[in-house]
Structures are given as C-alpha cells and as structure tokens.
Amino acid sequence: MSDRISDIRRLFPILDQRVNGRPLVYLDHAATAQKPTPVVEAVRRYYEWDNANVHRSGHTLGQRATDAYETVRAQVARFVGAGSERDIVFTRGVTSAINLVATGYARAKLGAGDDIVVSAMEHHGNLLPWQQAAKATGATLSYIPLQPDGTFTLEDAEETITSRTKLVAVSHVSNVLGVANPVRELAAIARRVGAVVFVDGAQAVSHMPVDVRELDCDFYAFSGHKMYGPTGIGVLYGRREQLERIEPVEYGGQMIDRVGLRDSTWREAPWTFEAGTPNVAGAVGLGAAIDFLERIGRDAVAEHDRKLTRYATERLKxxxxxTIYGPEVDRWGLVTFNLARIHPHDVSSVLDVYGVAIRAGHHCCSPLMDHFGTSATARASFGLYNTEEDVDRLVEALLHTKRVFGE
Known part of the structure; x- marks a missing residue:
C-alpha cells in the first residue's frame, strides 16, 4: 500500500498548497475528509450534463438524474452489506439520520417507563436527539458507565440494558478515542431484551469494511463528507421492519402517494423520508467516493489507516x-492528546503557523471531556492521503510549540 500513496495523494490537489509559507499537512480527516479528483469531477459532470429533478420529469435529463440517484442507492446498499436498496435512506448526514429516528421512531413509539441507553463517549449528535426524545416522551436516558480510559465494558453494558430498554445508541468508532466499540456483541445484548440498536458510523466507514447485517444492528448512519464524498449527503440504513415503523418527520413533494384536501397517504420507505428535492449531486459524489474506496480496496484502506495511526501513537509518546487519551489498543485513524500546561487551542494555532492542520476543542463530546477532567484536547486524524512524513512534521511542530511556550 505504501508504494501507492504518492499516486493517491496526486488525486487530492488541495494538498498541493502552502499554508503560512509551509507545505500543508492536513490532519483533520475526522472532521471532514478531503475530496479526490474523481469525486469533484463526478459532481461537476452531473451539473454540466445531467442536472434535473428526480422522480418527477419524463424527459431525458430527468430520467438520467433519477437513474443516477437510484443507482447510488443500490451502490450504498452493497457497500454496507444491506439486504436491499430499499433499506437505504438518503439524509443530509449522520445528524439528520439520528434526528429522523429519534423523532419519527423514539418520540412516536416510546413512553413513560421506557429507557434509552447510550454511552457517555458519544458525539453530541448521537446524544442530544435522544435527550430530547426522552424529555418529550417521559422515557429515561441511561448511560453505560465508562472505564478510566473512556471505554465501556460489555459487562457494564449488560447491567445497564434492562427489560425497560427500548433503544440502544452507540458509536461504531469514537471520534475522540479512535477505538471501535463491540457493536455486534452490544447488539446481541440488546436483542435479548427486544431493544432496537442504532449505530453512529461516522468515524468508521472511511477506515474499515462495514457489514450492517453482520453487525446485526437495526439502524446505521454515516456521512459522505467523512469518507471522501461531498458535504450535505448522508445515509441511514434501516432494517426493513424498523424503517416501516418510523413516522415521517418532513412532509411535501416526493414522499407522497396521494394528496387530498383533508388527508394524504405516503409512499413506502425509503422515499417517505426524502421529502422535497434531494441532494442529487451529493449522491452522485457519494457514489464516486465509494468507487474510489473500492478501487483501492477496503482492506488496504484499513491496513494503511491502522498502521499510520500506530506510527503516530508511538511518535507522540x-x-x-x-498525554494520549484512550486505551492502549489499535486506534482507527486518530490520536487525541494534550501537551502539559499548553491549551490545545494554543497548540493548534502554533501548528497552523507550521502548516499543520489539527482539531482542538471538545470535539462535540463534552461528557467525555468531563470524564477525563479536561475542557478540551488536541486531535490529529488521518486519511489515505497521509504519510509517516506528515506524522513526523506533526511531531516536529509539537516540539516547536513546546519551545515557543518555554516547556
């Protein structure tokens, strides 16, 4: 794989620039991935040749746009191992997918005495919608307790998930720790009490192969922009029988079957959840991103990302x-850390002068920051375009940061 990285990097022209007079080292992949030329060209080609609304017009452009949109739906289904393209709902991203289930399912089906279980490591996007669903329905919100390193055990999960539990929501890979949670085992625990399982896959799909049926989850969500695709497009996978239990939360064109003056009926899933004009160009770009990953090979992607993250971990030590946060295990594509007595925002600012882009802050994971007794951390995250030389530049810049602050 290492002999292919230089060819892969050439597909990302944004990296061929200087920031503050230095070559750019982009280490903020977990916030958003850079886009390869094939994705950019696919979106441009759609707008130049096929731009039309979908599922509406019988003319040639309308048919081509509809075919492109629905072809990507089938492509996404194969990409994540879904049983059918009708298990795939296009959304704006993971956040809108979670809100769809939290509003259309949890608020509609749960009530007082029911329980929603999450972990305290969750991104705010996989926490706030469940908080609001619990408040709206009278259900309770329970947390799987965390170990000192920020992870949870299956034993603690089994104690937290009870006969009252109706839904379990957890991230596949933590956007702070970089560790993969035991989703399949967690799903087995939830299944024994009849609970529905929602998985936030935002940090997983660009780094590892994902098979939703092997994971045995009911819902799985991910965003295009974190897997080399465009912004504004995401996916909700739903097990067929669970999708059919969700109430629509947006109403308008595209999602209707028949409209009367007093009452209306809806199309079947997934189209009942896609009211209005969808992000067709985003879907086309998502399809191109999937092609990009599959041409490289998803096992090769996983090997590169894990190897580079191991190298970064050892260099940072x-x-x-x-201080590195999280357990001593393989991390998927990121390392979160702090430099003693230097605020992470200051670290990020000095690194930016050095041409190195990282993330600093609470990473939309305030409860996990509270668990670690800190308000913020620094995070370096990696994609296919990153190399060991990028990591070496990061280490060099961090040593310079220490000198700047007299440490």
Missing part, C-alpha cells in the same frame, strides 16, 4: 509532557 516520545514527546515529554504529552
């Missing part, structure tokens, strides 16, 4: 006063 060489820096005195640097």
């Amino acid at each position: 060489e820096i005195d006063g640097l």
Whole structure:
C-alpha cells in the first residue's frame, strides 16, 4: 500500500498548497475528509450534463438524474452489506439520520417507563436527539458507565440494558478515542431484551469494511463528507421492519402517494423520508467516493489507516509532557492528546503557523471531556492521503510549540 500513496495523494490537489509559507499537512480527516479528483469531477459532470429533478420529469435529463440517484442507492446498499436498496435512506448526514429516528421512531413509539441507553463517549449528535426524545416522551436516558480510559465494558453494558430498554445508541468508532466499540456483541445484548440498536458510523466507514447485517444492528448512519464524498449527503440504513415503523418527520413533494384536501397517504420507505428535492449531486459524489474506496480496496484502506495511526501513537509518546487519551489498543485513524500546561487551542494555532492542520476543542463530546477532567484536547486524524512524513512534521511542530511556550 505504501508504494501507492504518492499516486493517491496526486488525486487530492488541495494538498498541493502552502499554508503560512509551509507545505500543508492536513490532519483533520475526522472532521471532514478531503475530496479526490474523481469525486469533484463526478459532481461537476452531473451539473454540466445531467442536472434535473428526480422522480418527477419524463424527459431525458430527468430520467438520467433519477437513474443516477437510484443507482447510488443500490451502490450504498452493497457497500454496507444491506439486504436491499430499499433499506437505504438518503439524509443530509449522520445528524439528520439520528434526528429522523429519534423523532419519527423514539418520540412516536416510546413512553413513560421506557429507557434509552447510550454511552457517555458519544458525539453530541448521537446524544442530544435522544435527550430530547426522552424529555418529550417521559422515557429515561441511561448511560453505560465508562472505564478510566473512556471505554465501556460489555459487562457494564449488560447491567445497564434492562427489560425497560427500548433503544440502544452507540458509536461504531469514537471520534475522540479512535477505538471501535463491540457493536455486534452490544447488539446481541440488546436483542435479548427486544431493544432496537442504532449505530453512529461516522468515524468508521472511511477506515474499515462495514457489514450492517453482520453487525446485526437495526439502524446505521454515516456521512459522505467523512469518507471522501461531498458535504450535505448522508445515509441511514434501516432494517426493513424498523424503517416501516418510523413516522415521517418532513412532509411535501416526493414522499407522497396521494394528496387530498383533508388527508394524504405516503409512499413506502425509503422515499417517505426524502421529502422535497434531494441532494442529487451529493449522491452522485457519494457514489464516486465509494468507487474510489473500492478501487483501492477496503482492506488496504484499513491496513494503511491502522498502521499510520500506530506510527503516530508511538511518535507522540516520545514527546515529554504529552498525554494520549484512550486505551492502549489499535486506534482507527486518530490520536487525541494534550501537551502539559499548553491549551490545545494554543497548540493548534502554533501548528497552523507550521502548516499543520489539527482539531482542538471538545470535539462535540463534552461528557467525555468531563470524564477525563479536561475542557478540551488536541486531535490529529488521518486519511489515505497521509504519510509517516506528515506524522513526523506533526511531531516536529509539537516540539516547536513546546519551545515557543518555554516547556
């Protein structure tokens, strides 16, 4: 794989620039991935040749746009191992997918005495919608307790998930720790009490193969922009019988079957959840991103990302006063850390002067920051375009940061 990275990097022209007079090192993949030329060209080609509304017009452009949109739906289904393209709902991203289930399912089906179980490591996007669903329905919100390293055990999960539990929501890969949660085992625990399982896959799909039926989850969501695709397009996979239990939360064109003056009926899933004009160009770009990943090979992608993250972890350990958060296990595409006595925002600012782009803050994971007793951390995250030389530049910039602050 290492001999292919230089060819892969050439597909990302945004990396061929200087920031503050230095070559750009982009280490913020977990926030959003850069886009390869095939994705950019696919979106441009759609707008130049096929742009039309879908499922409406009988003319040639309308048919081509509809075919492109629905072809990507089938492509996504194969990509995540879904049983049918009708298990795939296009959304704006993971956040809108979670809100769809939290509103159309949890608020409609849950009530007082029911329980929603999440973990305290969750991104705010996989926490706030369930908080609001619990408040709206009178259900309770329970948390799987965390270990000192920020992870949870299956034993603690089994104690938290009870006969009152109706829904379990968990991230596949933590956007702070980079660790993969035991989703399949968690689903087995939830299944024994009849609970529905929602998985936030935002940080997983660009790094590892995903098979939703092997994971045995009811819902799985991911965003295009974190897997080399465009912004504004995401996916909700839903097990057929669970999708049919969701109430629509947006109403208008595209999702209707018949409209009368007093009452109306809806199309079947997935189209009942796609009211209005969809992001057709985004879907086309998502399809191109899937093609990009599959041409490289998803096992090769996983090997590269894990190997590079291991290298980064070992290099960062060489820096005195640097704390790495999370357990001593393989991480998927990111390392979160702090430098003693230097605020992570200051670290990020000095690194930016060095041409190195990282993320600093609470990473939309305030409860996990509270667990670690800190308000913020720094995070370096990696994609296919990153190399060991990028990591070396990061370490060099961090050592410079220490000198700037007299550490």
